[in-house]
Amino acid sequence: MTTAMPGFRPAKRAGLSEEVVESxxxxxxxGVFKVGDRLGEAEIAHQLDVSRGPVREALVLLRQEGLVSTELHRGASVVKLSVSDxxxxxxxxxxLETFAIERAATHATAEDLAQLESVIREMExxxxxxxxxxxxxxxxKFHDGIYQAAKHDRLTNAWNTIRSQMLLFLLTRAAANRDYLTIAVAEHTQLLEYIRSGDVxxxxxxIRAHASGAYDRLVLTYPIADRANFPTLTDETAPSSPAQ
Known part of the structure; x- marks a missing residue:
């Protein structure tokens, strides 16, 4: 009999791949599974008390989500994201967030603003x-709220395609950069104030400075050899010069 893995919650209803995906x-x-850890179908099925079919389906969905990678003869594992990624x-x-905050600053309702304020209180x-x-x-969750306030379903759908990988990266930043605790609330409070005032x-x-700062801190978590001569975010997002 295999001992249950601490922190790994069983699926609520056996046989449903959606439950397995969430678990x-x-x-x-x-952090139950670390970056690079192998995700064995049989072991996960046993832990969640489901058959291997839903686990296999769940791993396919998580691969599409960008959290899982698969290799020949090795199977599935938690994705390793490069500096290029x-x-x-x-x-x-x-x-995406430039467009989202433009719309949020002009479309946010009182309920949207209250929700963002509530998240900041939770952050504190x-x-x-x-x-x-x-x-x-x-x-x-705060950034989810910006997309909600933007009132643009397809924009939210686009965000959801990268949301899980961004969270995985941000968890890395939080573990590696001790200044995160000291700056997070202030940065998000400022974002909320500009949305509230409608100052597009x-x-x-x-929001662009916020994303750039997160990128710079995350790059520092990689070995020097992996980030040598790598472009800054400003280089990549600067407008192209017009053709002569």
Missing amino acids: IRQAIFD LLELTTLRTT AAVAANDEHRLTQLDI AKAVAE
Whole structure:
């Protein structure tokens, strides 16, 4: 009999791949499975008390989500994201969030603003408890709120395609950068104030600076050899010069 893995919650209803997806996803975010860890179908099925079929389906879905990679003769494992992956995700995130905050600053309702304010209060509590993991999850929740306030379903869908990988990166940043606890609340409070005031120009400038700062801190978590001569986010997002 295999001992249950601490922190790995069983699926609520056996046989449903969606439940299995959520269980594995949360186990990755909670650090039960580390980056590069193998995700064995048989072991996971046993832990969750389901057959291997739903686990296999769940791993396919998590691969599409960007949290799992597969290799011949090795099977599935938690994805290892490179500096190149980070650059692609951050440039895409910056583009999406620029549009999202433009719309949020002009479309946010009182309910949207109250929800964002509530997340900041939760972030303050996480900082007081020195809980970086919780703070990181609330960071993503705040950005979810910006997309909600933008009132643009397809934009939200685009965000959801990179959301899990961004959270995985942010969890890495929180673990490696001790300044995260000291800056997170202030940065998100400033974003909220620009949304609340409807100042589109300042909101856009702040969200771009926010994404750039996160990128710079995340790059520092990689070995020097992996980030040597790598472009800055400013290089990648600067407008192209017109053809002569």
